[in-house]
Amino acid sequence: MIDTLRLSAEEAKRLLDAREISGAELFAAYGAAIDDRDEELHCYLHRCDDPGGDGLPIALKDVIGTQGIPTTAGSRILEGYVPVYDSTVVERLKAHGLRILGKTNTDEFAMGSSTENSAFGPSHNPWDPSRVPGGSGGGSAAAVTGGLAPWALGSDTGGSIKQPSALCGNVGLRPTYGTVSRYGIVAFASSLDQVGPVARTVRDCAYLYSIIAGRDPCDSTTVELPHPVELPEAVDVRGLRIGVPKELNEAEGIEPGVTEAVRAAIAKLEELGAEVGECSLPLSVEYGMACYYLISPAEASSNLARYDGVRYGYRADAAERLEMYKRTRDEGFGDEPKRRIMVGTYALSAGYYDAYYGQAQKVRTVIKREHDALLETFDALVSPTSPTVAFPLGARTADPLAMYLSDLLTIPSCMAGLPGLSIPCGLSEGLPVGLQLVGPQFAENTLFRIGHALEQAIGFDSVPERLRT
Amino acid sequence: MATDPQKIGRAQLLHVAHLARLELREDELDRLEGQLNDILAAVSKVSELDLSDVPPTSHPLDVVNVWDDDEPRPCLSVEDALANAPEREGDFFKVPPGGAA
Numbered sequence: 001m002i003d004t005l006r007l008s009a010e011e012a013k014r015l016l017d018a019r020e021i022s023g024a025e026l027f028a029a030y031g032a033a034i035d036d037r038d039e040e041l042h043c044y045l046h047r048c049d050d051p052g053g054d055g056l057p058i059a060l061k062d063v064i065g066t067q068g069i070p071t072t073a074g075s076r077i078l079e080g081y082v083p084v085y086d087s088t089v090v091e092r093l094k095a096h097g098l099r100i101l102g103k104t105n106t107d108e109f110a111m112g113s114s115t116e117n118s119a120f121g122p123s124h125n126p127w128d129p130s131r132v133p134g135g136s137g138g139g140s141a142a143a144v145t146g147g148l149a150p151w152a153l154g155s156d157t158g159g160s161i162k163q164p165s166a167l168c169g170n171v172g173l174r175p176t177y178g179t180v181s182r183y184g185i186v187a188f189a190s191s192l193d194q195v196g197p198v199a200r201t202v203r204d205c206a207y208l209y210s211i212i213a214g215r216d217p218c219d220s221t222t223v224e225l226p227h228p229v230e231l232p233e234a235v236d237v238r239g240l241r242i243g244v245p246k247e248l249n250e251a252e253g254i255e256p257g258v259t260e261a262v263r264a265a266i267a268k269l270e271e272l273g274a275e276v277g278e279c280s281l282p283l284s285v286e287y288g289m290a291c292y293y294l295i296s297p298a299e300a301s302s303n304l305a306r307y308d309g310v311r312y313g314y315r316a317d318a319a320e321r322l323e324m325y326k327r328t329r330d331e332g333f334g335d336e337p338k339r340r341i342m343v344g345t346y347a348l349s350a351g352y353y354d355a356y357y358g359q360a361q362k363v364r365t366v367i368k369r370e371h372d373a374l375l376e377t378f379d380a381l382v383s384p385t386s387p388t389v390a391f392p393l394g395a396r397t398a399d400p401l402a403m404y405l406s407d408l409l410t411i412p413s414c415m416a417g418l419p420g421l422s423i424p425c426g427l428s429e430g431l432p433v434g435l436q437l438v439g440p441q442f443a444e445n446t447l448f449r450i451g452h453a454l455e456q457a458i459g460f461d462s463v464p465e466r467l468r469t
Numbered sequence: 470m471a472t473d474p475q476k477i478g479r480a481q482l483l484h485v486a487h488l489a490r491l492e493l494r495e496d497e498l499d500r501l502e503g504q505l506n507d508i509l510a511a512v513s514k515v516s517e518l519d520l521s522d523v524p525p526t527s528h529p530l531d532v533v534n535v536w537d538d539d540e541p542r543p544c545l546s547v548e549d550a551l552a553n554a555p556e557r558e559g560d561f562f563k564v565p566p567g568g569a570a
Contacts, residue, residue: 081553082553084545084549084550084552084553085545177529177530178529178530178532191527191528191529217537220532220535221528221530221532223530223532283518286514287514287515287517287518289514290511290512290513290514290515291515293508293511293512294515301489305490308490309564310554310564312553312554312555313555314555315556318565319566320565320566320567321564321565321566321567322567323492323565324564324565325490326490326491326492329489329490329491329492330491330492330494330497333491335497335500338491338493338497339501339504339505341489341491342482342486342489342491342501343505343508343509345485346477346485346505346509347512349485349488355516356513358525359516359520360515361527362520362523362525363515363518363520364526365520365523365524365525365526366518366520366523400507401507401508401511415529416529417529417530418529441529441530
């Protein structure tokens with residue numbers, strides 16, 4: 001009997017290599033788990049048949065283009081769209097024999113922090129289905145925690161991998177900008193978008209990252225990794241200097257239970273040999289949100305211009321072309337993309353460009369410099385990933401600005417292009433608390449090392465209490 | 470305090486919607502007017518900082534120009550390129566005629 005709630009990808013691979021289980025049995029075990037629990041969790045927008053072979057199964061956020069498999073980005077405007085080519089990350093997965101279980105739910109065009117902006121209905125948190133799994137990649141995160149996939153790929157613009165991993169109690173990596181190809185990915189904000197792994201353990205996360213990372217001739221923003229990915233082994237963090245940025249740890253709105261769990265984990269880091277010191281990011285946290293909510297909508301308004309009803313996706317009936325464009329976009333896009341397109345278009349329009357978009361780009365420089373300076377002193381920065389644990393469905397849907405605050409702590413390092421790892425560090429009110437580790441560009445190995453050592457020391461049980469048998 | 474941004478009124482909202490090629494319904498316009506003004510008031514916070522001598526960042530990596538050899542390789546067939554077209558005629562995407570833009 002394969003227990004998909006507990007099986008790590010590493011262990012599954014060992015069982016496959018030793019021929020203790022077959023590829024077909026493994027794929028079928030996840031299929032059965034999806035049959036059992038996806039009606040409640042709604043992680044998947046589309047399921048795939050077993051393509052055969054002995055590779056590990058994997059779930060993909062539905063912004064990742066897959067040849068012959070529908071790819072909707074959670075939007076009606078792409079309903080029925082079937083890509084005619086694979087994204088580079090999917091080519092890489094297939095070259096490793098990995099098999100696609102299905103496409104997971106996401107806020108429309110990855111715009112959101114709860115999956116409630118999905119045109120196809122929200123996903124639910126496996127710890128408490130009355131609560132959100134986080135977003136935008138809530139489907140991937142809930143699938144991994146719910147045992148509906150051993151691991152998954154997500155995408156992260158301002159926190160869409162790390163925040164759902166925190167709320168669902170698993171491990172998510174937003175890689176250094178430029179290390180993973182975006183070719184074939186539905187674009188949101190191109191100077192921020194990154195694809196990354198979601199997994200049950202830090203070692204699985206590192207292994208999946210090693211498969212997808214590296215330069216891609218089809219994405220000119222990608223670079224070769226300066227050093228190979230190392231699967232973490234060490235159970236200590238001796239010799240590492242870890243900074244605790246005051247503003248990321250004491251921001252207004254951080255729940256006391258979240259602070260308590262993160263402080264306990266920081267104490268563990270000291271026990272494990274790290275040199276821990278307080279530090280400060282005075283401008284990055286205060287101005288990060290405003291900067292992000294100008295730059296990302298501006299880039300989104302440009303990227304989403306392609307949905308015009310001409311080449312693919314939904315088209316509304318209209319007698320004239322301009323009318324067709326406008327109706328197609330009104331009927332095809334949901335509220336959140338429309339809001340961001342409007343904000344972005346305004347921020348880029350004549351007379352407002354310098355005051356909004358131009359100024360935000362300068363703030364981005366300030367944020368980057370502030371992080372770079374701290375990371376000369378520290379090997380990594382630690383904080384909560386999300387100010388709160390998973391919140392109830394509907395709690396933030398009426399107020400866009402309240403929803404935006406979900407990403408308060410993940411946004412600053414995203415603006416700086418830095419890698420961030422979220423790992424579970426305990427429970428608050430019976431729900432997982434995520435701990436965020438941010439490092440210098442290309443320092444994923446350091447984050448994996450710290451994350452792995454902390455994971456072993458904490459011994460967090462990633463199976464939701466209600467699903468334990 | 471953030472400088473109070475100019476409020477967006479209905480006429481400007483319609484102008485931006487036209488630039489974005491969005492035909493918004495009345496109820497959407499009502500809702501968006503308030504939400505957009507709230508969001509712009511929040512993001513106007515960036516104007517608090519005097520950054521006249523700070524260069525902008527458009528991209529987080531120091532990228533250099535990438536040159537690839539000019540070698541032909543397979544590309545999408547016409548059939549694949551048109552596979553998702555809402556409407557086609559022969560080897561073309563078909564669209565309604567242009568009206569007054």
